[in-house]
Amino acid sequence: MLLFLLNVFAISIPVALFEIWMEKDKGWGSGLPKDKWYGAIIGKENLFMRNLAHIIGVPYFFGYAVFMYFLLIPVVLVLEYFFYIPQILFLFAVYIAILAVEDFSWFALNPYFPSLRELLKGPQGSIWWHKRWIRIAPLRYLPFSYFFSALCVSVLLFFLLLRNE
Numbered sequence: 001m002l003l004f005l006l007n008v009f010a011i012s013i014p015v016a017l018f019e020i021w022m023e024k025d026k027g028w029g030s031g032l033p034k035d036k037w038y039g040a041i042i043g044k045e046n047l048f049m050r051n052l053a054h055i056i057g058v059p060y061f062f063g064y065a066v067f068m069y070f071l072l073i074p075v076v077l078v079l080e081y082f083f084y085i086p087q088i089l090f091l092f093a094v095y096i097a098i099l100a101v102e103d104f105s106w107f108a109l110n111p112y113f114p115s116l117r118e119l120l121k122g123p124q125g126s127i128w129w130h131k132r133w134i135r136i137a138p139l140r141y142l143p144f145s146y147f148f149s150a151l152c153v154s155v156l157l158f159f160l161l162l163r164n165e
Contacts, residue, residue: 016105028129029062093156100149
């Protein structure tokens with residue numbers, strides 16, 4: 001469990017801090033220059049990318065997100081698989097947890113605007129890129145994707161435990 005948490009936080013926090021530095025108070029790449037590769041909107045015309053964005057619950061992907069979440073982080077985890085942790089279920093669980101923890105960390109650590117307060121407002125707040133919400137208290141919400149990620153991570157780790165017994 002310590003290795004899981006170390007993996008998740010060692011990747012999630014630096015990525016969240018880099019995104020905060022890059023985006024400031026503009027979430028989901030909306031403040032990035034659209035004429036640069038990292039700010040360009042990717043896949044609005046591509047059926048696969050459009051469906052993937054819909055499944056994840058975001059409006060679209062942009063260059064930086066595709067590079068970071070579909071290339072760089074998976075490459076790091078593949079390298080871990082070959083050189084350190086040959087447990088594919090474990091690394092899938094780490095990957096899914098990274099996505100959720102990094103997203104939440106962006107809100108929790110962002111000094112440029114009251115993003116955590118806005119996140120908890122859910123559909124009544126200004127966090128426009130999350131589309132599906134779950135009420136956690138009166139007038140308090142979290143994105144559906146956080147709960148779905150927690151469920152996926154739990155199932156993967158459960159199967160890993162079963163396989164190792």
